[in-house]
Amino acid sequence: MQIIRKTMKIRLTKKRQEILNVLKKHHGTLSAKAIHEQLLDIDLATVYRSLDLFVKEGLIAQVPLGGDETQYEYQVRPHHHAVCTDCSKVIHFEVPDKDIKKLLGLKDFDIEKIEMTVKGSCGH
Ligand SMILES: [Zn+2]
Structure with missing residues (x-):
């Protein structure tokens, strides 16, 4: 599989960095709510907005698992x-x-x- 490394266009604020780190450390999928539970000082709307942005930038994947909550994942390799x-x-x-x-x-x-x-x- 060809891996295209994109240059990051978004500015990683401290909050965004924290959100991304939760996903990087988790090694699996997480919902926005589950991320918010680990970062209670960041409001849920910000978590959703950041995740949307990360997906658009190709930093994380939105994983269609079919549950109630949209799942997000930091994928070292696409799978x-x-x-x-x-x-x-x-x-x-x-x-x-x-x-x-x-x-x-x-x-x-x-x-x-x-x-x-x-x-x-x-x-x-
Ligand atoms: Zn996965």
């Missing part, structure tokens, strides 16, 4: 997710984009991004 519908456990897995593209066989379509969320049961 996909499998969610257990019984216990909500999330498994993070990688599949090369080229393999998925081959399988999809979409002609005359320029794929920019592939996000996969697989649902099932982990059996525990």
